[in-house]
Amino acid sequence: MELITGAEILVRCLKDEGVEYLFGYPGGAVLHIYDALYVQEDVKHILVRHEQAALHAADGYSRACGRPGVALVTSGPGLTNAVTGIANAYMDSIPLVVFSGQVPTALIGNDAFQEVDAVGITRPCVKHNFLVKDVTKLAETVKKAFYIATTGRPGPVLVDLPKDVTIAKTEYHYPKKIKLRSYNPTVKGHAGQIRKAVDLILSAKRPMIYTGGGVILSDGSPELIELTQLLGYPITNTLMGLGAYPATDRQFVGMLGMHGTYEANMAMHHCDVLIAIGARFDDRVTGKLDKFCPTARIVHVDIDPSSISKNVKVDVPIVGSVPNVLRAMISVIRDEKLRSDSEALAHWWRQIDEWRAVKSLSYRHSNEVIKPQYVIEKLYQITEGKAIITSDVGQHQMWAAQYYLFDRPRQWINSGGLGTMGFGLPAAMGAKFAFPDEDVACITGDGSIQMMLQELATMKQYQTPVKIVNLNNGYLGMVRQWQEFFYQKRYCMTYFESLPDFVMLTEAYGHVGMRIEKPGDVEGALREAFAMKDRTVFLDFVTDPSENVFPMIPSGGGQSEMLLAERDEMVSTHHEGMVLL
Amino acid sequence: MENEAGALSRVANLFSARGYNIESLTVAPTDDPTLSRLTLVTYGNEQIIEQIVKQLNKLIDVVKLIDLSETDAIERELMLVKTRAVGEQRAEMKRLADIFGGRVLDVTDATYTIELTGAGSKLDNFLRAIEKDAILEVVRSGATGIALGQKALHA
Ligand SMILES: Cc1cc2nc3c(=O)[nH]c(=O)nc-3n(C[C@H](O)[C@H](O)[C@H](O)COP(=O)(O)OP(=O)(O)OC[C@H]3O[C@@H](n4cnc5c(N)ncnc54)[C@H](O)[C@@H]3O)c2cc1C
Ligand SMILES: Cc1ncc(C[n+]2csc(CCOP(=O)(O)OP(=O)(O)O)c2C)c(N)n1
Ligand SMILES: [Mg+2]
Numbered sequence: 001m002e003l004i005t006g007a008e009i010l011v012r013c014l015k016d017e018g019v020e021y022l023f024g025y026p027g028g029a030v031l032h033i034y035d036a037l038y039v040q041e042d043v044k045h046i047l048v049r050h051e052q053a054a055l056h057a058a059d060g061y062s063r064a065c066g067r068p069g070v071a072l073v074t075s076g077p078g079l080t081n082a083v084t085g086i087a088n089a090y091m092d093s094i095p096l097v098v099f100s101g102q103v104p105t106a107l108i109g110n111d112a113f114q115e116v117d118a119v120g121i122t123r124p125c126v127k128h129n130f131l132v133k134d135v136t137k138l139a140e141t142v143k144k145a146f147y148i149a150t151t152g153r154p155g156p157v158l159v160d161l162p163k164d165v166t167i168a169k170t171e172y173h174y175p176k177k178i179k180l181r182s183y184n185p186t187v188k189g190h191a192g193q194i195r196k197a198v199d200l201i202l203s204a205k206r207p208m209i210y211t212g213g214g215v216i217l218s219d220g221s222p223e224l225i226e227l228t229q230l231l232g233y234p235i236t237n238t239l240m241g242l243g244a245y246p247a248t249d250r251q252f253v254g255m256l257g258m259h260g261t262y263e264a265n266m267a268m269h270h271c272d273v274l275i276a277i278g279a280r281f282d283d284r285v286t287g288k289l290d291k292f293c294p295t296a297r298i299v300h301v302d303i304d305p306s307s308i309s310k311n312v313k314v315d316v317p318i319v320g321s322v323p324n325v326l327r328a329m330i331s332v333i334r335d336e337k338l339r340s341d342s343e344a345l346a347h348w349w350r351q352i353d354e355w356r357a358v359k360s361l362s363y364r365h366s367n368e369v370i371k372p373q374y375v376i377e378k379l380y381q382i383t384e385g386k387a388i389i390t391s392d393v394g395q396h397q398m399w400a401a402q403y404y405l406f407d408r409p410r411q412w413i414n415s416g417g418l419g420t421m422g423f424g425l426p427a428a429m430g431a432k433f434a435f436p437d438e439d440v441a442c443i444t445g446d447g448s449i450q451m452m453l454q455e456l457a458t459m460k461q462y463q464t465p466v467k468i469v470n471l472n473n474g475y476l477g478m479v480r481q482w483q484e485f486f487y488q489k490r491y492c493m494t495y496f497e498s499l500p501d502f503v504m505l506t507e508a509y510g511h512v513g514m515r516i517e518k519p520g521d522v523e524g525a526l527r528e529a530f531a532m533k534d535r536t537v538f539l540d541f542v543t544d545p546s547e548n549v550f551p552m553i554p555s556g557g558g559q560s561e562m563l564l565a566e567r568d569e570m571v572s573t574h575h576e577g578m579v580l581l
Numbered sequence: 582m583e584n585e586a587g588a589l590s591r592v593a594n595l596f597s598a599r600g601y602n603i604e605s606l607t608v609a610p611t612d613d614p615t616l617s618r619l620t621l622v623t624y625g626n627e628q629i630i631e632q633i634v635k636q637l638n639k640l641i642d643v644v645k646l647i648d649l650s651e652t653d654a655i656e657r658e659l660m661l662v663k664t665r666a667v668g669e670q671r672a673e674m675k676r677l678a679d680i681f682g683g684r685v686l687d688v689t690d691a692t693y694t695i696e697l698t699g700a701g702s703k704l705d706n707f708l709r710a711i712e713k714d715a716i717l718e719v720v721r722s723g724a725t726g727i728a729l730g731q732k733a734l735h736a
Contacts, residue, residue, distance in 0.1 A: 124598050148641060306639055309628070
């Protein structure tokens with residue numbers, strides 16, 4: 001058999017793994033790999049303008065289409081620039097395989113030029129990582145990396161490649177299957193536990209379904225919809241779970257948690273049986289733990305045993321993958337013709353409808369100044385609710401989550417766990433690579449957009465037209481809101497005394513820029529922008545700088561202690577709450 | 582665990598990153614060259630121990646895990662103690678070492694170096710039994726353990 005270099009082996013592995021796009025940035029340690037990429041066309045390399053963007057783009061690509069995202073960075077600063085992107089994917093359980101160059105094996109540990117301990121630096125924020133020291137182990141390691149990244153609870157896997165390994169030669173053989181004695185995720189739920197869960201679920205008088213990112217990651221939406229409609233129970237999604245159940249359906253009560261709807265949080269607080277599916281009881285969701293769902297018995301379906309009973313002790317744990325477990329539940333219910341308590345349920349729905357009537361997402365319209373919520377509502381209408389929406393981090397992210405109604409999974413792409421400002425734009429680019437024919441919009445803020453702005457150049461080079469919806473309030477709004485509420489309006493370092501002219505800036509990158517200052521112009525501008533199918537358009541909406549995100553559960557508060565817009569004059573938070581974020 | 586570079590740091594990292602306590606940690610190769618065995622002593626309430634077990638199992642390099650406190654098991658630790666031993670102290674120190682089943686490994690005209698094995702609590706008791714001022718240096722290996730009976734840990 002022919003002997004080929006490590007670099008060639010890597011590229012062949014990617015091809016055999018079916019990798020379409022490799023997001024990356026070159027440097028000394030990976031030159032051999034770039035040379036191997038030069039002579040082939042199967043794997044398309046996308047040259048970003050910053051390594052963090054390579055990670056976010058690969059991440060956005062993966063969230064949009066479900067396949068693993070792949071990135072390549074050089075050693076030293078290339079790798080350290082990538083760390084934020086790796087951590088971001090780790091927190092949201094996104095399958096990525098990241099290749100980093102490394103100094104030659106003989107120099108490792110010598111403080112060589114552009115050497116960092118990549119495996120050490122990334123260890124706390126990867127699902128697993130490898131340092132390949134021997135070219136004969138390369139193909140097998142790549143296979144393991146993809147296998148680990150995409151199975152069980154997904155996550156990023158890093159493969160660190162010393163330069164000499166990419167030069168050394170060996171035969172190429174890519175294993176078809178791989179088995180690891182120490183890694184064997186449980187996919188099928190335990191039948192006895194499923195039976196127990198079904199009994200508890202059907203005994204409920206005030207049931208509540210609470211689902212998260214796990215449903216989306218496992219493509220379990222069809223099963224979730226079927227089960228929810230079979231039961232007729234109310235359902236809420238976490239920020240990461242939006243789209244798994246159609247937001248326009250009557251059974252959907254909106255997002256829950258810190259900025260969730262009144263009805264979702266009240267229903268959580270008062271339910272007697274909670275059915276948690278692929279959600280991890282994050283502190284943004286639970287609020288103060290000892291006030292969380294005080295009357296509920298809890299069923300929890302999750303593929304990761306360590307997610308179960310981590311923050312909240314549950315009554316019926318089921319380790320397994322969402323589609324498998326839900327299918328099993330549906331069969332038990334159908335086969336045995338089991339029924340829920342319809343009378344109790346009707347009563348419960350009447351109660352929920354009362355909470356709904358509070359209209360916690362209403363806001364005060366204005367004819368003078370653009371309200372950010374209004375922009376999202378119009379965006380929703382003009383895209384007919386069909387666009388893929390990515391978001392940055394801040395108030396605009398919450399408004400996007402609240403006012404754009406996501407009806408399908410993988411339509412909503414945002415950074416939830418790490419909350420990384422700068423994620424939105426490169427993620428939108430990644431999503432556009434996955435779905436070139438779909439409308440992709442990035443909802444961002446004047447702060448966030450400046451963190452990854454350079455990617456406008458990448459988007460020009462590869463013609464990935466995205467509509468950028470900038471809710472420009474002149475502030476680091478989310479932080480300003482906290483300073484208003486909890487620091488007596490001492491706005492320390494949250495006002496931008498200088499912002500660029502975003503229109504000129506976008507035009508400098510070769511795109512279209514628009515500035516919109518009046519509410520009456522919002523709709524027209526959006527229509528115009530979306531009509532330009534093949535152009536990236538930056539819509540700079542000058543919005544009300546004093547607008548706040550409501551409802552809000554202040555940190556340290558319980559689920560039922562929500563502040564509603566304008567109605568509740570704030571605000572003091574418990575001392576306990578202040579130490580929380 | 583897999584006998585791989587970095588496996589130990591993954592475990593140590595997990596404990597520091599998640600704020601778990603490590604009382605002692607030992608690691609050494611086994612009869613199977615691809616595996617090493619790590620014994621770790623920690624403490625915490627039931628919920629914390631449950632999380633530690635789950636988090637450790639999640640590490641790709643961890644092949645099998647048992648909680649020895651949940652089974653009948655023997656715990657052993659090795660201790661080397663250098664003590665002052667002058668005058669009347671010498672006989673007393675030797676007597677105590679004998680009572681605890683220790684051995685004197687090295688003798689000078691002013692010191693004894695004593696070897697002792699046993700459960701951690703026994704070693705603690707020895708240190709408590711001898712005069713505090715007499716202790717010059719203590720080296721403890723950290724605990725290891727094995728389940729009683731026919732049950733054996735295999736990959
Ligand atoms: C500014 C800001 C404000 C926020 N406010 C809110 C808020 O108000 N409300 C809110 O909900 N969030 C909010 N978040 C997000 C929050 O920080 C968390 O990211 C989010 O709540 C976690 O969502 P999740 O529970 O769905 O878990 P994810 O992080 O999506 O985790 C997925 C879970 O599913 C499991 N899983 C994965 N695959 C499978 C499978 N195949 N089968 C079964 N289980 C699987 C995983 O093990 C994990 O437990 C906010 C974030 C930011 C940045
Ligand atoms: C990289 C990073 N740095 C800091 C923060 C803290 N932070 C969270 S929201 C926010 C303000 C975001 O401002 P902007 O993008 O303008 O959005 P707005 O809240 O105004 O809508 C900041 C600074 C963060 N999430 N990410
Ligand atoms: Mg802002």
